[in-house]
Amino acid sequence: MRGLMTDFAATKAMFDLPQGVLYLDGNSLGPLPRAAAARVQQAVTDEWGQLLITGWNKAGWMAQPSELGDRIGRLIGAEPGHVVTGDTLSIKVYQAVASALELTPGRKVVLSDNGNFPTDLYMVEGLLRSMGPDYELRVVAPEAVEAAITDEIAVLMLTEVDYRTGRKHDMAALTARAHAAGALTVWDLAHSAGALPVDLAGCDADFAVGCTYKYLNGGPGAPAFIYVAPRHADQVRPALSGWLGHQAPFAFDLDYRPGAGIERMRVGTPPVIQMAALSAALDVWDMADMADVRAKSIELTELFIAGVEAACPDLELASPRDPAQRGSQVSFRFAEGYAAMQALIARGVIGDFRAPDIMRFGFTPLFIDAGDVKAAVAIIADVMQNRLWDNPEYKTRARVT
Amino acid sequence: MRGLMTDFAATKAMFDLPQGVLYLDGNSLGPLPRAAAARVQQAVTDEWGQLLITGWNKAGWMAQPSELGDRIGRLIGAEPGHVVTGDTLSIKVYQAVASALELTPGRKVVLSDNGNFPTDLYMVEGLLRSMGPDYELRVVAPEAVEAAITDEIAVLMLTEVDYRTGRKHDMAALTARAHAAGALTVWDLAHSAGALPVDLAGCDADFAVGCTYKYLNGGPGAPAFIYVAPRHADQVRPALSGWLGHQAPFAFDLDYRPGAGIERMRVGTPPVIQMAALSAALDVWDMADMADVRAKSIELTELFIAGVEAACPDLELASPRDPAQRGSQVSFRFAEGYAAMQALIARGVIGDFRAPDIMRFGFTPLFIDAGDVKAAVAIIADVMQNRLWDNPEYKTRARVT
Numbered sequence: 001m002r003g004l005m006t007d008f009a010a011t012k013a014m015f016d017l018p019q020g021v022l023y024l025d026g027n028s029l030g031p032l033p034r035a036a037a038a039r040v041q042q043a044v045t046d047e048w049g050q051l052l053i054t055g056w057n058k059a060g061w062m063a064q065p066s067e068l069g070d071r072i073g074r075l076i077g078a079e080p081g082h083v084v085t086g087d088t089l090s091i092k093v094y095q096a097v098a099s100a101l102e103l104t105p106g107r108k109v110v111l112s113d114n115g116n117f118p119t120d121l122y123m124v125e126g127l128l129r130s131m132g133p134d135y136e137l138r139v140v141a142p143e144a145v146e147a148a149i150t151d152e153i154a155v156l157m158l159t160e161v162d163y164r165t166g167r168k169h170d171m172a173a174l175t176a177r178a179h180a181a182g183a184l185t186v187w188d189l190a191h192s193a194g195a196l197p198v199d200l201a202g203c204d205a206d207f208a209v210g211c212t213y214k215y216l217n218g219g220p221g222a223p224a225f226i227y228v229a230p231r232h233a234d235q236v237r238p239a240l241s242g243w244l245g246h247q248a249p250f251a252f253d254l255d256y257r258p259g260a261g262i263e264r265m266r267v268g269t270p271p272v273i274q275m276a277a278l279s280a281a282l283d284v285w286d287m288a289d290m291a292d293v294r295a296k297s298i299e300l301t302e303l304f305i306a307g308v309e310a311a312c313p314d315l316e317l318a319s320p321r322d323p324a325q326r327g328s329q330v331s332f333r334f335a336e337g338y339a340a341m342q343a344l345i346a347r348g349v350i351g352d353f354r355a356p357d358i359m360r361f362g363f364t365p366l367f368i369d370a371g372d373v374k375a376a377v378a379i380i381a382d383v384m385q386n387r388l389w390d391n392p393e394y395k396t397r398a399r400v401t
Numbered sequence: 402m403r404g405l406m407t408d409f410a411a412t413k414a415m416f417d418l419p420q421g422v423l424y425l426d427g428n429s430l431g432p433l434p435r436a437a438a439a440r441v442q443q444a445v446t447d448e449w450g451q452l453l454i455t456g457w458n459k460a461g462w463m464a465q466p467s468e469l470g471d472r473i474g475r476l477i478g479a480e481p482g483h484v485v486t487g488d489t490l491s492i493k494v495y496q497a498v499a500s501a502l503e504l505t506p507g508r509k510v511v512l513s514d515n516g517n518f519p520t521d522l523y524m525v526e527g528l529l530r531s532m533g534p535d536y537e538l539r540v541v542a543p544e545a546v547e548a549a550i551t552d553e554i555a556v557l558m559l560t561e562v563d564y565r566t567g568r569k570h571d572m573a574a575l576t577a578r579a580h581a582a583g584a585l586t587v588w589d590l591a592h593s594a595g596a597l598p599v600d601l602a603g604c605d606a607d608f609a610v611g612c613t614y615k616y617l618n619g620g621p622g623a624p625a626f627i628y629v630a631p632r633h634a635d636q637v638r639p640a641l642s643g644w645l646g647h648q649a650p651f652a653f654d655l656d657y658r659p660g661a662g663i664e665r666m667r668v669g670t671p672p673v674i675q676m677a678a679l680s681a682a683l684d685v686w687d688m689a690d691m692a693d694v695r696a697k698s699i700e701l702t703e704l705f706i707a708g709v710e711a712a713c714p715d716l717e718l719a720s721p722r723d724p725a726q727r728g729s730q731v732s733f734r735f736a737e738g739y740a741a742m743q744a745l746i747a748r749g750v751i752g753d754f755r756a757p758d759i760m761r762f763g764f765t766p767l768f769i770d771a772g773d774v775k776a777a778v779a780i781i782a783d784v785m786q787n788r789l790w791d792n793p794e795y796k797t798r799a800r801v802t
Contacts, residue, residue, distance in 0.1 A: 018451050025454045032450035040445050040674065041438065048621055049433035050419050052751060053426045061621060088669025090643035091492060098531060114655055119644035119669065122657040126642035130499060131531055139655065213670065220449055220462060220673035241527035242491035243520035252756055254515055254540065256523040268489025268520065269614065271672050272621035273441065350454060355653055 006292035011366040014284050015217075022376045024351045027191060027329045027362025030217030036280035043276035055272070064275045065266055069225055071282045072216065075290055076189060076208065077199035078227050084262045085278070086270055089190060089211040089224040091240065093157070094123045095265060096207040096226060098239035100155040100184040101131070103206075103232060107154030107183070108135045113142040115162040120188055124157065127239075142167065146177055153183040160198070161191035161327030164354045166319040168196075168327050172203040179204065184232075190214060193225075194364075195328035196297065197290040200227055207232070215328070215364060216285065218278035226265045233261035242267030284366060296365035297328040300373050304330055304361065307377035312384040318358055329362045342394035343383045349376045407693035412767040415685050416618075423777045425752045428592060428730045428763025431618030437681035444677035456673070465676045466667055470626055472683045473617065476691055477590060477609065478600035479628050485663045486679070487671055490591060490612040490625040492641065494558070495524045496666060497608040497627060499640035501556040501585040502532070504607075504633060508555030508584070509536045514543040516563040521589055525558065528640075543568065547578055554584040561599070562592035562728030565755045567720040569597075569728050573604040580605065585633075591615060594626075595765075596729035597698065598691040601628055608633070616729065616765060617686065619679035627666045634662035643668030685767060697766035698729040701774050705731055705762065708778035713785040719759055730763045743795035744784045750777045 016034045017023055023031055047059040056062045069083035076083070086092075097110060110124050121139065128135035140148045142162065149156060156178040161168050175185045184206040192198050194215030200208055208227040212218035228236060237258055243249045244266040247257040258264035301323060308315055308330075315332035334340055334357060341353040351361040363373075383389055417435045418424055424432055448460040457463050470484035477484070487493075498511060511525050522540065529536035541549045543563065550557060557579040562569050576586045585607040593599050595616030601609055609628040613619035629637060638659055644650045645667040648658040659665035702724060709716055709731075716733035735741055735758060742754040752762040764774075784790055 016446075016450050018453070021453070023453060029449075029454045029456075031453055032445065037442065037445050037450070041442060044433065044438050044441050044620070044678065045417075048430075049417050049438070052419070052422070052424060052432055053430045053753065054746070054751075055430075055621060087488065087492065088643070090669035091488065091641065094641060117644075118647070118653050118655060118657075121655055122642045122644060122647065125657050126638075126640045127531070129638075130528070130640050132533060211670070219445070220456060221671050221675065223672075224669070237527075237530075239527045239531050240492065240495060241523045242489070243518075243523060246519070246523065250756070252519050254519060254522055256519075256526055268491035268625070269612070270622050271624075271675050273674050273678060274622065274672050277445065277674060345455075352454065355651070 006288045008296060008365055008369065011284055011287055012369065015367040017367065020348045022349045022372050024349060024361040024363070024368065024376060026217070026364035026367070027195070027214050028352050029213055029220060030215060030281065030364070031367060033217055033281050033284050035283060036219065036277045039280040040273060040276045043273055061270065061272045065270045066263065068275060068278055068282065069262070071285070072193065072212065072225050073227070075285060076193050076227065077197070077201050079201050079230055082230055082233060082262050083225050083227045084265050085212065085223045085225045085275070086266055087224055089209060090119045090123050091267070092209040092224045092226040093120050093186070093188065094127055095238055095240050096186045096209050097124050097155055097157055098127055099228070099236035100186055100207055102237060103235060104154040104184055107152065109138050109152045110155045110157055111138050111140070111145070111148055111153045112157045113145050114139050115142045115164070115167065116159045117163050117188065117190060120157060120159060142169070146174060149177050149181050149183060151181050153178070153181060155186055156183050157186040159188035159190060161195065163191055164318070164358045164360065165331050166326040166329040168325055171205065175203050175205055191327050191329065194285065196294050205229060212278050217281040219274060219281065222274050222278050223271055228262055228265060236264070238264050240267050244268060288366060293365050297363050298323040300363040300365060300368060300370065301328065301330050303370060303373050304363065304377060307374065308332065308380055311377065311381035314384055315359070328364065329360055331358045331360045333357045334359055336389055339391065339394040340383060340389035343389040343391065344380060347379050347383065349379045407689045409697060409766055409770065412685055412688055413770065416768040418768065421749045423750045423773050425750060425762040425764070425769065425777060427618070427765035427768070428596070428615050429753050430614055430621060431616060431682065431765070432768060434618055434682050434685050436684060437620065437678045440681040441674060441677045444674055462671065462673045466671045467664065469676060469679055469683065470663070472686070473594065473613065473626050474628070476686060477594050477628065478598070478602050480602050480631055483631060483634060483663050484626050484628045485666050486613065486624045486626045486676070487667055488625055490610060491520045491524050492668070493610040493625045493627040494521045494587070494589065495528055496639055496641050497587045497610050498525050498556055498558055499528055500629070500637040501587055501608055503638060504636060505555040505585055508553065510539050510553045511556045511558055512539050512541070512546070512549055512554045513558045514546050515540050516543045516565070516568065517560045518564050518589065518591060521558060521560060543570070547575060550578050550582045550584060552582050554579070554582060556587055557584050558587040560589035560591060562596065564592055565719070565759045565761065566732050567727040567730040569726055572606065576604045576606055592728050592730065595686065597695050606630060613679050618682040620675060620682065623675050623679050624672055629663055629666060637665070639665050641668050645669060689767060694766050698764050699724040701764040701766060701769060701771065702729065702731050704771060704774050705764065705778060708775065709733065709781055712778065712782035715785055716760070729765065730761055732759045732761045734758045735760055737790055740792065740795035741784060741790035744790040744792065745781060748780050748784065750780045
């Protein structure tokens, strides 16, 4: 491994983690960057409170969706000026697929896999229903995707990293295969952005979407992002054609004229207070090199897998064993996984559970180090070896997240 | 006038307005409620920071969209349990119109007026384009709407109060007319919610949408809301079918099954930090009676019109003269309106400008009183009588909001 340039001790100090918590759930909701609280307070008190309506200009609120987009773009290999933030990931999936379908006239099939996060499938199901009975969402097993890319396919929509197992698709190869078949691609980077290097431009990706509240640490309900390749950016006519994507929103024209490039993917009024938190979160990312993050992530996940497998024979690895085949999370299957996760949370190891039997742990080098991993492994070993999960209280808890 | 029960001096004290500002733009972006800063800080530091992922349950984040929806519902005459917050108003317009179209099979025309806020028209234009060439958005003059409601119309989509002039449609009469013709209604309450009493249930409205950053003071980028009448709530299948509108989001089913009633109008992860600010803003509204707010609003707008007309013959009233025909804003036409508004802002009277020539002033009794109105009139008189707007600096400023 080459020498790391990222100072992970410094980035760790930029987070405010509760005492006694080993937070292995930054892949679900990233923790609070210390600077975010002050940055949000500034947005609320100084900007909203004092500038009032003039904040749109004077505090730069109107420009933030694109500025934040560019800062995210650096982490995912996007060309500058081709990422914008806003809305939720579900909405951005809808926008991307609707746009991709418009660029592939005559084709009616969206291909995805059954490892995709359900909302992506739901949103496309709703989109295609409104487009008429000729359209089809075709869902195959992840390993069957490549063979299913035929010349019927309009859009290949995949989440690069599986939310349950961490299994990683080959973005470059599948994009090339899709293009060879005349299809376009929509990549969901929910479990990729900030988790591993992504090279959208290098892979020739067409559209990408993602959220910012996981690895990017933008806070609960932080806005999503969307990428449109330069060759498409001035071609697509957005289905969700909101006023802030208009060429001149404040001309209040009655007819929609799409804005320049990625700006047309904006829809409504951006969430200024959430953007303030996200901005502080991206300050931490400005100190990180994605290659370093990936190297450290692999070191941590390998340490975790070795430790858990040595101590807990009842836990079956659900993630690919080859680190090159997985994202920055590790999942184990265990029939009583829900109760076991509750037992871990009660002991300060926070991961999460995904039905039916997945115990999921995220590795986020910006604030998790090898010492944390070893401490977490010791607690997992205690819970499993002493059957601490076998407690009615852990089994009956309401399942919300 | 009956005796007011709302203590407007008390509500005014709950806002933090900058020194020397007369804020007549609460119809565009409401000011900061004092309690919002602390409430947001709590959401960031105590909830996100300390509870991390468990905030979704322990801090009640997941339930907030419906809880906030119900608090808004009280102000707009909605039945309890039939309003939910989320997304932006543009997205909610799309959801509402798409749902209404599904409930009117065989009909292909959405009727609106050219006084509607442009994003409503843009969003429907995009929706109909994706539905195919048979669908039509028909836009007529506001006064021609009633006659245009024929049995071709699937959906009547109107903004109750015109964003430029404050002219108010008759929601009850137009809804009845639409129903008689077999159409459904989508009412945009952007300039109604918190501005005047709305009686959605009494008017038999079908769908309504609105934003919370104007009269409701939810903060820049605060989430929107949507209402679905009880008779439709379990019938509609949302076009924007996101996972948080699923019957069981955390079952991660591959197929979408709509949640119960209004819950199905949720889409993606809600903006927790924005919701905290909105929650504090609604605490002020909990102290207000909408009939009182309306009575005080009329008193203030009448005082304003009389004062401005007496002092400024160059300003032409663009709002209806009859207070029953307008919302809670007053607009004047003036060819140099942009420069005049800049001159006012420089002197602490903040209103806004809407092209081509509208100077717009909002009246928000929760924090504006008769003394403020008289002070604003005196400054407007000074600017107009002494042609203080005739200054190159005011004419060349970039127009963003």
